Amino acid sequence: MDALDLARWQFGITTVYHFVFVPLTIGLSLLVxxxxxxxxxxxxxxxxxAWTRMTKFFGSMLIVNFGIGIATGIVQEFQFGMNWSEYARFVGDVFGAPLALEGLAAFFLESVFLGLWIFGWGRLPEKIHLLTIWAVALGSTLSAYFIIAANSFMQHPVGAVLNPETGRAELDPSQGSILAVLSNVTALAAFPHVVSGAWLVAGAFLTGVAAWHMVRHHNRARELGIDTEEGQEQHLAARDLYRPTVRFGVLAMVVAALVLVVSGDFQAQIMFKQQPMKMASAEALCETETGASFSILTVGGPDAFSTDCDGVTHLIEVPYITSFLATHTFDATLQGVDDLNAQYKEQFGATALDIHGNEVAVDYRPNLFVTYWSFRLMMGLAAFSGVLALWALWVTRGRGEAARTTGSKAFQWFAVLSIPMPFLANSAGWVFTEIGRQPWVVHPNPDDPVVRLMTMQGVSAHPGWMVLTSLVAFTLVYGVLAVLWFQMMRKAALQGVPLAQRDLETDELDTPTLSFDY
Known part of the structure; x- marks a missing residue:
């Protein structure tokens, strides 16, 4: 593997790893x-x-997640200068603006008020303290928007012009400059999709953890006897503490799912116009078709992991649906991968100079196997949350004294199994977004394709061994961090919430003091 392949692997690994923490922080800060x-x-x-206890319980896990997210996120920005210096040189005058806004306006808002929230319990007035966690939620959401705006410029460059003297992209005042970048239609479409994906992650996390404890307390109450004082305490914990949290998590998942569907449909239509090659590859649509079908299952010829259209066979299809997704009409004509490849070779050239000045042949088709299956994993893994939501609503039906809990071990473990699925769905979505854009690191705008850059032209001119060394180092360090993060989150999740002791004479609650021990 040369430096380009290694640099792509390193950025991909560190980005997917970092994005494990991002959606949970965005979504959980809002839910907390x-x-x-x-x-x-x-x-x-x-x-x-009850809600104070649950706030502190899930707040302790938010803190752990936020801390490791910071450590891994810093690496991302340094990589632009280390492994992708030519990309940073070419687009830094544009790309740096939303990144600076993310750091100055969003990250500091988020981190400062998180500190006030952590150390302000019992010190700040109750409603002022409440505003601090809302500031954290606002900061994390703003942070997401600025990062998406920067990424959307790579997907659909606007508000910039190519300076022929320096060979750099620069903000263009005649196009609205930074405002054009921040109001990029691609960013406006991607933002609700990404944020609602974060809500789905947090909702599934909330539901999964609370469901596990609800079942545990339900069964413990039955073991002790519902008529005993300790059994009644366990029963109330299941019904009045964890059951409302389960249903709250389900509500978050339902809202997230609705926004995901609507925003995903809007985003798909935009991508069919801006990046038709990506969407054709997502459907393994190799030839131009009218009334194109949606592929349920497609395999490649002799090689099941085929990276191009050679021998592609559509085994299960739904007629006309891809054309409908692209244009909301069933008879639209969509260009295929091979036809688009030929068109791009004519438009942008069949060869290009790499970072070392060598002329190499260019193939404008992304890896078909990865693009096709990451698109399906994004949707398929999210389906676990739908099943969890329906199951949770059923086992917790009823109101007041008739409100139900469940002792089903099957439900308990399915809830736990469903926790990582939205994480994986989010990661698959980003793999699809980035791999499907290849071979471009800055994809040309169909209306003004002057500002563009190929991935092989954006990498630093490092020797392969140097990139390999940092790749191994990051992988080892991130492996250690992954173990620590999992152990800390597992410890916090299993600890549960201390149960309230009720004074039998006054019927007042004795609330134990909860602390953040991280």
Missing amino acids: AIMQTRAVFAKDAVRKD
Whole structure:
């Protein structure tokens, strides 16, 4: 493998690893803020106590996730200068603006108010303290928008012009400059899709953890006897503490799913116009078709992992659906991978100079196998959340004294199994987005294709061994961090919430002091 392949692997590995923490932070900060709001404005002591406990319980895991997310996120920006210096030189005057805004406006808002939230319990007025976690949620969401705006420029460059003297892309005041970059239609389409994906991650996480404890307390109450004092305590924990959290997590998943479907449909239509090669590869649409079918299962000829259209066979298809997804009409004509490849070779050239000045042949087709299956994994893995939501609603049906909990071990372990699925779906979506754009690191705008850069032209001129050394080092360090993160999150999740002790004479709650021990 040469330096280009190694640099792509390193950026891909570190980015996918970092993005494990990002959606949970974005989504969980919002859900924790809502839980604390419910606690602050609760009308009775029991509900106030329950939501306060759940706020601190999931807040402790938010802190762990946020901390490791910072450590891994810093590496991403340094890589632009280390392994992708030619890309940074070419597009830095544009790309650096949203990154600077992310650091100055969003990250500091998020981190400063998270500190105030952590150390402000019992020190700040209750409603002022509540505002701090809402500031954290706002900061994390703003951070996501600025990063998406930067990435969207790579997908669809706007607001910039190529300076022929320096060979660099620069912000163009005549196009609106930085405002054009921030209001890029690609960013406006991607933002709700990414954020709702984060809500799905957090909702599944919340539901999975709370469901595990609900089942545990339900079964413990049955073992002790529902009529005993300890058994009644376990029963109330299952019904009044964890059951509302399960249903709250389900509500978050439902809202997320609705936004995902609508934003995904809008984003798909935009991508069919801006990056038709990516979407044709996502459907293994090799030849131009009218009324194109949606592929359920497609395999490559003699090689099941075929990277191009050679021997591609569509085994299961739904007629006309791909044309409908692209244009909302069933008879639209969509260009195929091979036809687009020929068109791009004529438009942009069949050869190009790499970073070393060598003329090499160019193939404008992305890796078909990875693009096709990452697109399906993105959708398929998200389906686990749908099953979890329906199952959770069924086993927790009823209201008031008739509200149900369950002791089903099958439900308990399915809830736990469903926790990582939205994480994997999010990662698959980003793999599809980035691999499907190849061989471009800055994809040409169909309306003005002057600002563009190929991936092989954006890499640094390092020897392969140097990139390999850093790749191995990052992989080892990230492996250690992954173990630490998992152990800390597992410890916090299994610990659960200390149960309230009720004074039998006054019927008042004795709320144990909860602390953040990370």
